[in-house]
Amino acid sequence: MRIVVTLDVMLARRKMRAKDLAERVGITEANLSLLRTGKVKGVRFETLAKICQALECKPGDLLDVEEGEA
Numbered sequence: 746m747r748i749v750v751t752l753d754v755m756l757a758r759r760k761m762r763a764k765d766l767a768e769r770v771g772i773t774e775a776n777l778s779l780l781r782t783g784k785v786k787g788v789r790f791e792t793l794a795k796i797c798q799a800l801e802c803k804p805g806d807l808l809d810v811e812e813g814e815a
Contacts, residue, residue, distance in 0.1 A: 747814075
């Protein structure tokens with residue numbers, strides 16, 4: 746089982762560019778890109794909360810579980 750980040754889906758639904766989200770949240774585009782591709786080991790709750798606030802969603806809208814090996 747592994748956690749899958751579905752941030753791209755929510756960005757598309759909100760018609761928002763990653764660059765604009767990074768500015769609103771206060772993180773670099775590079776860090777947001779790493780999060781979007783799932784290449785991070787973790788994310789701070791504070792950052793996750795800011796992303797959810799900017800996208801008007803809940804953490805469960807951005808994260809999913811994929812069955813199989815990690």
